[in-house]
Structure formats: structure tokens, C-alpha cells
Amino acid sequence: QSALTQPASVSGSPGQSITISCTGTSSDIGSYNYVSWYQQHPGKAPEVMIYAVSQRPSGISNRFSGSKSGNTASLTISGLQAEDEADYYCSSYTSTATDVVFGGGTRLTVL
Amino acid sequence: QVQLQESGPGLVKPSETLSLTCSVSDGSISGFYWSWIRQPPGKGLEYIGYKYYGGSSNYNLSLKSRLTISIDASEKQFSLRLTSVTAADTAVYYCARLRYSYGPFDSWGQGTLVIVSS
Numbered sequence: 149q150s151a152l153t154q155p156a157s158v159s160g161s162p163g164q165s166i167t168i169s170c171t172g173t174s175s176d177i178g179s180y181n182y183v184s185w186y187q188q189h190p191g192k193a194p195e196v197m198i199y200a201v202s203q204r205p206s207g208i209s210n211r212f213s214g215s216k217s218g219n220t221a222s223l224t225i226s227g228l229q230a231e232d233e234a235d236y237y238c239s240s241y242t243s244t245a246t247d248v249v250f251g252g253g254t255r256l257t258v259l
Numbered sequence: 260q261v262q263l264q265e266s267g268p269g270l271v272k273p274s275e276t277l278s279l280t281c282s283v284s285d286g287s288i289s290g291f292y293w294s295w296i297r298q299p300p301g302k303g304l305e306y307i308g309y310k311y312y313g314g315s316s317n318y319n320l321s322l323k324s325r326l327t328i329s330i331d332a333s334e335k336q337f338s339l340r341l342t343s344v345t346a347a348d349t350a351v352y353y354c355a356r357l358r359y360s361y362g363p364f365d366s367w368g369q370g371t372l373v374i375v376s377s
Contacts, residue, residue: 182361186304193353193370194304199363237304241361246306247317248362253303 151249152238159257165226168254170238171219176249178219182241185214185223189234233258261286263354263368271375277341281354281368288312292357293330293337297350309357344375
């Protein structure tokens, strides 16, 4: 069982917006602005899309945005494109002895 | 852009030791946290641990008793050693650079599948 909780799947049509949630606790998301989001296409390594809750690495489309409220972080993808179909994982720093925790992953389907 | 490449056996027998190496190119090994993450077939990502160039380390509590991560700065490599493996350790193992101890994993290797089987 993952430390962070994500929905197993979400879907949307091209051009629409979707949001993926990531729920943690006061030991991780609730206390630190160190949430990252990763995109993983089948057979490929993950790629960071968002870090520090809402920061985009260089080269990442501004269609990807992140936010946080309380113990829940969210990834929003606007203007959905076919290439966005992938698995998405959140991660957070945690004050437990293990510094990093991941969510279980969310499969995004572009209809 | 730093490049990471995992290497090591693709098949390990139960109860034996899994050893992988990650080679770092086109970037410095100093100043960063060098980490391992794994992904069992069809499942999600699992944080294994990291070693900082300066010496500190952090391991997933569930693996800590079996795990060692080390750095060979002269070779620009870092390694994973996991003892007493079982079938549950079968996974794609990724090496990754952790920019800070709190994230993000900003560069990843392509991953290497390790199967634990007799």
C-alpha cells in the first residue's frame, strides 16, 4: 500500500482539462512544499513534470500545473493531447525515517 | 544534460545478492543525491534509497536491513546492493539523480529489469 493515495484512473477528451489528486498526511504533503509529479509512458523511465508543488522544469509545457491544499496535492493538465496518455505519479518529502514517498500512480486515458 | 545508465545481472537466484551499478556521464557527481527506485512489473514506483556525494544516506525502512548504496566518485558511478533477495524483489530498477534530499528526481536511467528466480 502506497503512502500517498491517487485515483487509479482518470480520463478526458482532447482539449479538455483533467485533475489528478494525491492525498497524504500532515507528515508529508501537509507540512512540506516538496511535492513532485512524474509522467511515465509505457516502457519508459518517469520524467518530472512538476516539482516543489507548482514549479515546472525547463521544457515542460505550461499545460501542466500543480497545486496543494492541506494534505492533498493536485496535478492539472489543460488542453489534453493524445501524447498526455500515460501514468502519473506523485511524490513527497516525508518527515518519517524514509525521506521520499510515492503515490500508487494514476493512469490517464485520452478518449 | 546528465545521462544515467544502469548495468548488472538481469537474473538473480533467490537468497543471493542483487548488485547494480549506475554510470553518470555528462555531469558532475558532486553536490547531488544519487538514488534508486524500483517498479515491479505492472505496479507503481517504490523508493529504495539515496546516497549523498557528501556521505549521508537514506533508505526505505522496508529494505534497510538488506540494502547498501555506495558511490565511487572517481569512476562517476554509484551502486545498489540488496541481499537475500526473493521473488518480491523482481522489478525494473531505475537509478536517478535527486536534486535535493526532498526532491525532485530530475534525471533517470532507462531502467533495468531484474528477475529473481532459480
